[in-house]
Amino acid sequence: MICNSYKSFFKILADDCKLNVINLLSKGPLTVNQLCGKLGYEQSRVSHCLGTLRENGFVMMTAKGKMREYALEPELMVPLLKLIDTHVEKYHRSKCRCAGVRWRDLS
Numbered sequence: 001m002i003c004n005s006y007k008s009f010f011k012i013l014a015d016d017c018k019l020n021v022i023n024l025l026s027k028g029p030l031t032v033n034q035l036c037g038k039l040g041y042e043q044s045r046v047s048h049c050l051g052t053l054r055e056n057g058f059v060m061m062t063a064k065g066k067m068r069e070y071a072l073e074p075e076l077m078v079p080l081l082k083l084i085d086t087h088v089e090k091y092h093r094s095k096c097r098c099a100g101v102r103w104r105d106l107s
Helices: 004-014 016-025 032-039 043-055 077-091
Strands: 059-064 067-072
Touching: 004 016, 016 032, 016 043, 016 059, 016 067, 032 043, 032 067, 043 059, 043 067, 067 077
Parallel strands: none
Antiparallel strands: 059 067
C-alpha cells in the first residue's frame, strides 16, 4: 500500500494551478499579484495554491515590506524538477505537442 505522503506529493504535481505556479516560479521569484496577472486566476485561488505548496516544501516565502515574494525551494525542489525534466525528455517527449514545462534552465 502506498503511503499517503506519496499520494499527497503527486497530487500536488497533478493539479493544474499548482503546476502552473511551479512553472512560473521556476523562472524566478514572484508575488501573488504577479502570479495572478500571468495566470489569469483569482487571487484567492493562487493564494490557496501557494499555501499548499509552501506547507509541503515546494516553495518558500520572503517578506519584503508588505509584499510577499514566493520562490521555489532551492535545495530539494530545483534539483527534483531538473530530474523530472530529464525523465520527461527521455520518455514522454513524443506524447507532448506543446512547448511544455521545462526546468532545465533552473539555477
